[in-house]
Amino acid sequence: MSGFAKAPDAAAVEMSGVNKWFGAFHVLRDIDLQVARKERIVICGPSGSGKSTLIRCINRLEDHQSGRIVVDGVELTSDLRSIDAVRADVGMVFQQFNLFPHLTVMENCTLAQIWVRGRPKAEAEAVAMRLLERVRIPEQADKYPAQLSGGQQQRVAIARALCMNPKIMLFDEPTSALDPEMIKEVLDTIRSLAEDGMTMLIVTHEMGFARQVADRIIFMDEGQIVEANRPEEFFNNPRHERTKQFLSQILP
Amino acid sequence: MSAAFVRAETLPPQPAPFATGGLGGWFARRLLATPGDVAMTIVGFAAFVLIVVPLLRFLVLDAVWSGESRDDCIKASGACWPFVAAKFNQFVYGFYPYDELWRPNLVFALGLLLLVPLMIPAAPFKRLNAILFFGVYPIVGFVLLTGGNLDFQRFFIGRFVRISDYVDVGNWRGFRGSFWLDFAATAVVLTAAIAIVARMFRTRFVTSLKAMLVVFGALALLLAPADADFGLRWVESREWGGLLVTLVVAITGIVASLPIGIALALGRRSNMRLVRWVSIAFIEFWRGVPLITVLFFATYMLPLFLPGGASIERLVRALIGVALFAGAYMAEVVRGGLQAIPKHQYESAAALGLGYWRTMGLVVLPQALTSVIPGIVNNFIGLFKDTTLVQIVAILDLLGQIRAAFADPNWAAPTTLYTGFAFAGGIYFIFCFAMSRYALFLERRAGAGALRIEGAMR
Numbered sequence: 094m095s096g097f098a099k100a101p102d103a104a105a106v107e108m109s110g111v112n113k114w115f116g117a118f119h120v121l122r123d124i125d126l127q128v129a130r131k132e133r134i135v136i137c138g139p140s141g142s143g144k145s146t147l148i149r150c151i152n153r154l155e156d157h158q159s160g161r162i163v164v165d166g167v168e169l170t171s172d173l174r175s176i177d178a179v180r181a182d183v184g185m186v187f188q189q190f191n192l193f194p195h196l197t198v199m200e201n202c203t204l205a206q207i208w209v210r211g212r213p214k215a216e217a218e219a220v221a222m223r224l225l226e227r228v229r230i231p232e233q234a235d236k237y238p239a240q241l242s243g244g245q246q247q248r249v250a251i252a253r254a255l256c257m258n259p260k261i262m263l264f265d266e267p268t269s270a271l272d273p274e275m276i277k278e279v280l281d282t283i284r285s286l287a288e289d290g291m292t293m294l295i296v297t298h299e300m301g302f303a304r305q306v307a308d309r310i311i312f313m314d315e316g317q318i319v320e321a322n323r324p325e326e327f328f329n330n331p332r333h334e335r336t337k338q339f340l341s342q343i344l345p
Numbered sequence: 346m347s348a349a350f351v352r353a354e355t356l357p358p359q360p361a362p363f364a365t366g367g368l369g370g371w372f373a374r375r376l377l378a379t380p381g382d383v384a385m386t387i388v389g390f391a392a393f394v395l396i397v398v399p400l401l402r403f404l405v406l407d408a409v410w411s412g413e414s415r416d417d418c419i420k421a422s423g424a425c426w427p428f429v430a431a432k433f434n435q436f437v438y439g440f441y442p443y444d445e446l447w448r449p450n451l452v453f454a455l456g457l458l459l460l461v462p463l464m465i466p467a468a469p470f471k472r473l474n475a476i477l478f479f480g481v482y483p484i485v486g487f488v489l490l491t492g493g494n495l496d497f498q499r500f501f502i503g504r505f506v507r508i509s510d511y512v513d514v515g516n517w518r519g520f521r522g523s524f525w526l527d528f529a530a531t532a533v534v535l536t537a538a539i540a541i542v543a544r545m546f547r548t549r550f551v552t553s554l555k556a557m558l559v560v561f562g563a564l565a566l567l568l569a570p571a572d573a574d575f576g577l578r579w580v581e582s583r584e585w586g587g588l589l590v591t592l593v594v595a596i597t598g599i600v601a602s603l604p605i606g607i608a609l610a611l612g613r614r615s616n617m618r619l620v621r622w623v624s625i626a627f628i629e630f631w632r633g634v635p636l637i638t639v640l641f642f643a644t645y646m647l648p649l650f651l652p653g654g655a656s657i658e659r660l661v662r663a664l665i666g667v668a669l670f671a672g673a674y675m676a677e678v679v680r681g682g683l684q685a686i687p688k689h690q691y692e693s694a695a696a697l698g699l700g701y702w703r704t705m706g707l708v709v710l711p712q713a714l715t716s717v718i719p720g721i722v723n724n725f726i727g728l729f730k731d732t733t734l735v736q737i738v739a740i741l742d743l744l745g746q747i748r749a750a751f752a753d754p755n756w757a758a759p760t761t762l763y764t765g766f767a768f769a770g771g772i773y774f775i776f777c778f779a780m781s782r783y784a785l786f787l788e789r790r791a792g793a794g795a796l797r798i799e800g801a802m803r
Contacts, residue, residue: 154692173700181698191693195712204707205697250693257697 104163105130105261105292106151111160113146120146121157122316128261131290135303135324138313139339144296147313148263151294152183165260181209184254188266190246192238192253198225199234202253210257217256224252228282244275248282255286262286264295300343304328312336403760404767418758425756425764432750436768439586439746445578448489449589455482456596464783466790479600484570490585490593492577493570494519500527502534519574528568532561582660586741588772590660594667594732594742595776599725601668606675607714610683611705613676624676631673636734639666644738663735671728678720682713715791722784726777744769 106128113121120143128134136144149155150162153169153176162169164179192201202221206212212220225231228248230241238246247267254262264283268276280302287293287306297303303310303324310327312320312335320333328344331337376386407423418425429436438449459478462468487493496519502508503523514522536557543553585593612624631639643666644659651657657665686709694704714721736745747765750756 152696154695177698177700180696183696185693185696187689187693187696189689191689193690193693193708193712195715205699208703208707209698253697 104128105132105165106294107161107163108150109161111150111157111162113150113155113157120316121150124160124318126311126318128292128294130292133287133291133293133306133308134295134311135307135309136294136296136311136313137298137300137303137339137343138319142313143316144313145265148185148265148294148296151261151263152180152185154185181257182259183261183263184257184259185263186247186250186254186265186267188269190238190243190250190270192246192250194238197235197237198230198241198249201238201249202256205253206256220256221252224255225249227255227285228252229278242275243271244278247271247275247279251279251282251286259291261292261294264293264297266296266298268297268299298343300328312339314339403763415754415756415758415761418756418760421758421760423760424767425758425760428750428756428758428761428764429768431756432747432753435587435750436743436746437588439589439741440584441586441589442578442580442584445580448577448580452486452489453592455485483597483600484567486593488570488573488575488577490580490589491582492575492579493572494574494577494579495571497521497524497568497572500524501531503527520569520572524572528561528565532557536561582658582740585660587746588743590735590740591729591732591742591744593660594664594735594740595729597664598667598671598728598732602671602675602724602728603721605668605672606677606679607710609672609676610679613680614683628673628676631670632677636667636670636731637737639670640734640738642666659738660740663738663740667728667732667735671724674724674727675721678717678724679713681720682715682717683709685716686713718784718788718791722780726780729777729780730773743772 104127106126108124108126111121111124112119124147126147136147138144146155150157150169151164156171157169165182167175167178169175169179192198193204196204199218199221202225203214203217206217206220207214210217222231222234225234228251230245230248230252233241233245233249238249241249251267267283268279271279276299280299283293283295284302284306295303295306307324309321310324311318312327312333314335320327320331320336322332327336328340331340375382377383403423405423407421409418409421409423409425409427412418412425412427417427434443434446438446441449459474459482463471463474463478468474498521508523508527512523512526514526516522536554539557540550540553544550609624609628612620613628615621615624640663643662647657647662690708690712691704694708699707733742733744735742736748741749747769751762751765
């Protein structure tokens with residue numbers, strides 16, 4: 094799609110020495126993170142620790158002030174074309190679903206396919222239908238987002254992102270705004286994606302889910318990566334004091 | 346006895362209790378419940394009698410319905426309707442030549458034919474219909490009303506070189522060869538120049554060629570019909586008047602104000618400082634001066650500033666003034682709508698790779714404009730009535746034409762004046778009320794939309 098040269102075996106995401114400030118507040122401090130292809134990473138940590146900001150930097154919803162972020166071989170700079178190239182290949186799911194309320198579920202799913210990918214409408218609808226079936230709500234295609242439950246809306250949001258054939262998926266607390274009864278259906282959807290080998294970065298507080306799905310768990314506090322480890326090590330044998338404290342509060 | 350409770354069956358829903366009914370009950374409850382209510386009912390009833398009864402007497406009961414001249418109306422205390430009937434053509438067309446009245450009539454008919462299906466949501470061919478109404482109809486209307494055949498002399502190069510000295514390409518059906526040669530040459534030169542410059546900024550050659558082709562193609566499509574000779578007599582805008590002028594000014598203003606307003610509103614919220622400042626300056630300038638000043642300036646002072654010989658038609662000057670003025674007001678209404686769109690909508694559009702224009706056009710504006718329909722229509726209605734200010738620059742719109750008719754000694758009767766104003770008020774009311782009702786219909790239709798938006802923002 095883009096004219097940017099890509100190293101064939103480049104990591105999916107590569108962050109080195111990334112720093113970011115909101116005004117005087119130092120949100121991200123010297124972040125170094127390599128995400129391999131097909132790797133599934135769960136990011137957790139107390140609120141305000143910079144988890145969301147971290148993944149929002151990957152598709153440049155936030156810009157970083159120093160350091161390097163390379164996504165699928167394309168470095169993120171202020172060059173608008175590099176941003177568009179990255180965004181088209183990185184899907185994102187938000188805490189608040191963020192569906193377009195004036196469009197039907199089907200239109201939500203086909204909009205970017207038609208206008209960004211340039212697919213003909215019929216093809217875009219076929220792709221959308223396939224993915225709506227995958228998230229198990231094809232029957233809702235002609236409804237508007239407000240007519241759906243939170244869990245259904247979030248599944249549409251996942252389908253909408255998948256319609257663009259992303260290479261990487263970012264999930265920003267995908268279940269935090271959901272009623273308890275609906276969390277499972279969304280997590281199941283994400284889990285099935287994980288089983289298909291999608292590269293994913295997930296910010297979540299669902300520790301049971303993290304344990305099952307993640308290849309690696311990253312714990313953040315005060316804008317830094319405090320600890321990163323395989324799930325069983327992370328939960329059974331946390332090393333950093335702050336991690337232990339966090340886990341003791343969050344786990345029963 | 347046990348403390349646990351388990352519901353065995355779901356309770357059936359019951360109908361709501363009936364309110365105490367009857368007409369007498371309604372009166373007692375709604376109008377005469379408290380001493381305050383009684384007082385207000387009396388005041389309201391008195392106001393109704395004081396206003397409606399004299400109005401009815403003037404407009405209907407005491408009115409004169411037929412007659413030839415002032416003699417029939419001179420003794421009446423009611424409206425002098427024969428005056429309106431006698432002057433009706435003047436009120437509608439001004440002094441448009443009688444033999445050519447089919448032209449404005451055709452313009453009215455075409456407008457209605459295109460507008461009505463455009464306003465009915467279920468009508469098919471919306472896109473074609475919109476192109477016809479917003480793209481083709483103004484040109485057709487212009488040619489029909491003025492007669493077209495503008496006989497363009499020079500485009501751009503011709504301002505520096507007398508092309509006809511070098512080549513003689515003759516004329517054909519009102520097209521002057523030297524003008525269109527000039528146009529083609531300018532198009533080629535400018536396209537090449539821009540394509541070369543754009544190449545330096547890494548824009549592909551074909552892209553800029555296409556863009557310029559579109560620009561000049563559109564310009565040619567705009568100019569050609571106005572230049573062609575359709576054998577229609579030229580009717581100067583000085584001869585137009587009445588409702589025709591009111592509608593031309595109002596519709597031009599309404600149709601132009603929305604795109605101008607959207608552009609300014611987006612500009613005002615732009616991240617680019619220069620764009621933002623220019624938009625703010627523009628909006629504040631036009632909002633800061635009265636429309637009368639704008640019209641005065643456009644009519645009497647603008648010609649002084651234009652280079653010698655260049656002149657823009659009088660009505661066109663007024664139209665431009667009205668459009669820019671209305672656009673600045675519209676910009677603030679649209680901006681209100683834009684501000685109501687939550688940030689996460691921009692973010693999710695950005696995350697899908699939709700760029701600025703697609704985010705605005707496909708995601709933000711459809712929601713923003715729907716939410717400010719009442720404000721937009723409010724502006725339209727205000728504009729429709731403000732058009733009557735063109736009288737100040739000697740353009741006779743509906744009201745101007747009616748006032749001009751008062752001077753006719755043949756109809757000088759005591760009630761002529763009131764009759765004319767009542768008629769004008771009635772016409773304005775019909776148009777404005779229609780707009781208001783249509784807006785209400787649109788809002789109701791989008792009402793589900795409002796609910797949708799709330800739902801998605803939970």
